[in-house]
Amino acid sequence: MEDIEFRQAMGKFSTGITIITTEDDGKPHGMTANAFMSVSMDPKLVAISVDHKTNMYEKMINAKKYAVSILETSQEDISRLFAKQMAGKENFHFSTFHNLPVIPGALVHLACDVVQEVKAGDHTIFIGEVKDLAMEHQEEKEPLLYYRGHYNALRR
Template identity: 45%
Template sequence: MDDRQFRNAMGKFATGVNVIATEVGGEVYGMTANAFMSVSLDPKLIVISIGDKAKMLERIRQSGRFSVNVLSCEQQDESMRFAGQKQFEDKFEFDRLGETPVVKDALCQLSCEVYNEHVEGDHVLFVGKVEKLALEDGDPLIFNCGKYRRLEAPEEVLSK
């Protein structure tokens, strides 16, 4: 199989959209990602996957911390900004959760310390120990088959 076919196959799995953020030398950096999952309740651990050519990789290594920000369906612009899909003239203003920069109004903000790191293929998996979290109500932004999507309840659920 070729790389494009593999990417298309992986794109069939619908995911939430996240912005990973970190701070190095007083400068905050963000990157859109969808490779994120929970790992453990005790201790509270999550994992993110960062490509080995991504600038964010060394930034997380330098800072030793990062945030995961689960975007709402109203935050497609934020996703596009940090994916480099759309240019904005204004500088993005991050909020803070503890010592970590976070995206304002994200459905979930997780402030993490790097707990472990694993090199796997052309990506690095960062295991983060969740130190603080904040939750908001709303529906998540979804990505599937190369497109942004929203959750929609099936008709049979709506009619009940």
């Protein structure tokens, strides 16, 4: 099968959008990711997948901790910014949660310690133990979704 065919097939699976953040040498770093999932309730584990070719990969190897910000529908521009589709990442104003940079206004923030790294092809899966979480309690906010190469929202 061709790469494009595989990408199109995976695009048929709707995902939420997160920004994965960490700090390296006192500087915040982030990337947009839809390769995020819950792994375990006991202990509370999540996993993210990071391409070896990205700048974030080295930051993750060094930091051994990360935060996940689950974006809401009004944060599409922030997702594009951290997906390298817009200039200005270096001027972004992060909030802080457990000494990690996070995205202000996100639906959820998770602070994680890396407990396992699994090499998987051209990516590494970073399994993180969730040390704490914070949730936005505004019921009218909904998650930003990604489907077939486009941003979307829930439709009821």
